[in-house]
Amino acid sequence: MASEYAQLDEVLAAVVDPELDLALGETSMVRSARVRRHRAAIVVALPVAAWPTADEVRQRVHDAAVAVRGIDEVSIEIAVMDDGERAALRSRLRRSMEGTGSGDGEDHAGHDHAGHDHAGHDHGGQGHGGSSSPAFLQPGSSTRVIGISSGKGGVGKSSVTVNLAVALARMGHRVGVLDADVYGFSVPKMLGADHDPIVLGDMVIPTAVHGIRVLSMGFFVPDDQPVIWRGPMLHKAIEQFLADAYWGEPDFMLVDMPPGTGDVTLSLAQVMPRAEVVVVTTPQPAAQRVAQRSAFAARKLKLSVRGVIENMSWFTGDDGTRYELFGRGGGESLAKDLGVPLLGQVPLVPSLRQGGDEGVPVAVAEANSEIALVFEALAGRVAALGPARVYRRELTLR
Numbered sequence: 001m002a003s004e005y006a007q008l009d010e011v012l013a014a015v016v017d018p019e020l021d022l023a024l025g026e027t028s029m030v031r032s033a034r035v036r037r038h039r040a041a042i043v044v045a046l047p048v049a050a051w052p053t054a055d056e057v058r059q060r061v062h063d064a065a066v067a068v069r070g071i072d073e074v075s076i077e078i079a080v081m082d083d084g085e086r087a088a089l090r091s092r093l094r095r096s097m098e099g100t101g102s103g104d105g106e107d108h109a110g111h112d113h114a115g116h117d118h119a120g121h122d123h124g125g126q127g128h129g130g131s132s133s134p135a136f137l138q139p140g141s142s143t144r145v146i147g148i149s150s151g152k153g154g155v156g157k158s159s160v161t162v163n164l165a166v167a168l169a170r171m172g173h174r175v176g177v178l179d180a181d182v183y184g185f186s187v188p189k190m191l192g193a194d195h196d197p198i199v200l201g202d203m204v205i206p207t208a209v210h211g212i213r214v215l216s217m218g219f220f221v222p223d224d225q226p227v228i229w230r231g232p233m234l235h236k237a238i239e240q241f242l243a244d245a246y247w248g249e250p251d252f253m254l255v256d257m258p259p260g261t262g263d264v265t266l267s268l269a270q271v272m273p274r275a276e277v278v279v280v281t282t283p284q285p286a287a288q289r290v291a292q293r294s295a296f297a298a299r300k301l302k303l304s305v306r307g308v309i310e311n312m313s314w315f316t317g318d319d320g321t322r323y324e325l326f327g328r329g330g331g332e333s334l335a336k337d338l339g340v341p342l343l344g345q346v347p348l349v350p351s352l353r354q355g356g357d358e359g360v361p362v363a364v365a366e367a368n369s370e371i372a373l374v375f376e377a378l379a380g381r382v383a384a385l386g387p388a389r390v391y392r393r394e395l396t397l398r
């Protein structure tokens, strides 16, 4: 009998909740599990009542439990965590993001660094509440934060962001997307995010969709109401969405930036000094000049401009002829001017727009189409660039 319990506990602990992409054992979402006369009675405690993957969790728990030898029947009660359980979950999630590989674990302190002034230790004043910064924002992290920027709106910046994110995720990378285009949030709709992020006290759980995590500042502003973001407010929001959300330890964090130069770029540079920037432009020379300004603004803030993506490069007719509807050469000459590579050219395809409107990115919907391959190649090139060298003085001094 006792062994049945043990095995049941073990299999339930291994069940993965798709929203957090964590095992229930790590999130303590199994409140209790009892076996009596071949019948298992399980109580699952969800972090909040409207947990988006509740049905999936119930199904997975059921399937795992019935597979245990000696269990013939399973009953599952769905409950909601109390404040204490939720607080414990929050600190577990926060701890999981603090990372272990960067050499700043408390228990290592003093062991082998005798006499060294270890700049990576900044415990002072931290560790209370949500103020400690997650590992992925720290200097030694391998997460690449990439701002996708453009000179003006309508060039396909958001479309490129979401499809690039999907393509990176398909390559096996962990990907987060922050929609910071405060003048036109569009990422959640383009990705088909079917639920809002979950607010767990002072922590936000980004929405999981197509294998990526997404957070849009648009989720938190009232619909159809223009929001006037002043610098400090915007800065606070960006800081919170990067630092107080459960992103796990992403390999890539793509930030859909507002068009032009401005406060968001400034905030990104302050919160995330290692951030890189990729500029999206269309092929005509006029667009290229505008795009150049956003690249220069990024450079002024010592953000590393890594490359250019040209969008709407051509349209292929039924007869296979390429029509260069918006001229040609803009991406290439911008790249040359900036001294960075042209990472890719994305053709105009109706299915890309449809995919965006319907919330199923083409890189998902038509996995082996020409356009999906374009994004796959683009993702490969972005990944191959590797992290940027950091130019900021305060970091290179370490």
Ligand SMILES: Nc1ncnc2c1ncn2[C@@H]1O[C@H](COP(=O)(O)OP(=O)(O)O)[C@@H](O)[C@H]1O
Binding pocket: 150, 152, 153, 154, 155, 156, 157, 158, 159, 160, 186, 311, 312, 346, 347, 348, 349, 350, 351, 352, 353, 354, 356, 357
């Ligand atoms: N390569 C493309 N092929 C077809 N339609 C595109 C392409 N790139 C963007 N679009 C469409 O153009 C419009 C503007 O794109 P969007 O990504 O929202 O631009 P931005 O974020 O720069 O404002 C959207 O309707 C989008 O679906």
Ligand SMILES: [Mg+2]
Binding pocket: 157, 158, 159, 181, 184, 186
């Ligand atoms: Mg956009």
